[in-house]
Amino acid sequence: MKLYDLELSGNCYKVRLFLALIEQPYTLVPVDFLAGAHKEAPLSDMNPFCEIPILTDGDLTLRDSQAILVYLARKYGGEAWLPTEPSAMAQVMEWLMMAENEIARGQNDARLHDKFGYELDHGLAVQKAERVLKLLEDRLEGREWLVHDRPTIADIACFPYVALGHEGRIPVGDHPNVQGWIDRIKDLPRFVGMPEL
Amino acid sequence: MKLYDLELSGNCYKVRLFLALIEQPYTLVPVDFLAGAHKEAPLSDMNPFCEIPILTDGDLTLRDSQAILVYLARKYGGEAWLPTEPSAMAQVMEWLMMAENEIARGQNDARLHDKFGYELDHGLAVQKAERVLKLLEDRLEGREWLVHDRPTIADIACFPYVALGHEGRIPVGDHPNVQGWIDRIKDLPRFVGMPEL
Known part of the structure; x- marks a missing residue:
């Protein structure tokens, strides 16, 4: 397998994290994101959405x-990870859909604005991110994991941008259930981190 | 099964459409969306995100x-529908993720602004929606369906808001591959429509 990757991307990181957790070997291919390599061939042919991560496994490109x-x-x-x-x-x-929608529009957008200078409405992102924190805090009341009393890819999908929230001025702050959940993920065997996390 | 539903919601419609295609009987429970019923108990307990659709099947609430x-x-x-x-x-x-992310931020947001008066950046939604149309047009070049040479839930998930685009001032317009795909979905056995579609 090959992972086309940017170290600072939370979406790339969640794939690296999961590959580490399940002990799958792969080749990391760093993408020169600042130079726009994801918008040019061959990457733009592999992913016409012009985004990373991209994973290849044999003939498959995802x-x-x-x-x-x-x-x-x-x-x-x-x-266990996806029944x-x-x-x-x-x-x-x-919860994969929460990662794709609410967290992307919340924590992820706020961080894109602050850390990478994307022109977008930071106030709106903060509003959505605060709602995410409340939903997660409520969900994790009396629960260790988002679903099924064990870690699944739901946790892996939602974790990175929530835990990186401070980079977009949305720290986890006074949400003890969310903080406990983040700590449990960090305690998983073979956990790997990323910068600022 | 019970589907908590709003007739004019494209997200509710895609569930109604799929239930019709696979010939599954269910009870439709109309939600008084304008009165905010989705934000109050019992619906807000069933879905703390305070959105519809909600599906129940026995003990399961989704x-x-x-x-x-x-x-x-x-x-x-x-x-066949989801291998x-x-x-x-x-x-x-x-493509489920495209429905949850790019189409939600594009066609869906534009329609929420124009049809339901949501305060959001319509110009930004149009920009994202036009990108969606281009990505779909390219993807459907020489293909009848988004994946696997047969209809899957990928098509069902992406279809409604694209086909309702004119309600947010993003008509399908000069995208013949997208138009052909919409027509093929409408030709599926047991297809059901919704207002404006």
Whole structure:
């Protein structure tokens, strides 16, 4: 497998983290993001969305960090990380969708603005990110993990940008359940970090 | 099964459409959205995100239209709509994520602004929606469906807001591949429509 990667991207990081957790070897291919390499061939042919991460495995080329987590869990991770029973799978999906939508519009956008200078409405991102923190805090009341009483790719998908929130001026702050959940993820065997985390 | 529904919601509609396609009976529970019923108990307990659709099936309660499609496909739809083989499943996921992210920020936001008076940046939504149309037009060059040479929940997830684009001033316009794809979905056996579509 090859992972086309940017070290500072939380979406790339979540793939690196999961590959470490499930002990899958891969080749890291650093992408010169500042030079716009993701917008030019060959990367723009591999992913017309012109984003990273991109994962290749044999003939397969995949975009989108959540879709990549689904692939890796199904192929290499086993039922624990992503169960195939319909109800159990759908409950994991609910939180993959939160990573793709609410957290992307919240914590991720706020960090893109502050850390990378993206022109977007930081106030709106903060508002959405604060809602994310409240939803997670409530969800994690009396729970160790987002679903199924064990870590799944739901946790891996939601964790990075929430834990990097301070880089967009949305620290986890007074949300003890969220902080406990972050600490539990960091305590997982074979956990790897990234800068600022 | 019960579907907590708003007729004019494209996210609710995609669930109604899929239930019709796979011939699953269910009870429709209309939600008084204008009165804010989704923000109050019992709905806000069933879905703390305070959004619809919500699907219940026995003891299971699910939020998020994409997660609901995954559930219905796994439980009632069979392998054709959502294959479980890792690579095939992940390729469907890529487009569920486009529905959850790019189309939500594009066509869906533009329509929320124009049709329901949401205060958001319509110009930004148009920009994102036009990118969605280009990505879909390119993807559908020489293809009938988004993945796997047959209809999957990827098509069902992406279709509604793209086809409703004119309600947010982003008509499909001069995108013949997208228009052909919309027409093929409308030709599926047991297809049901919604207002303005």
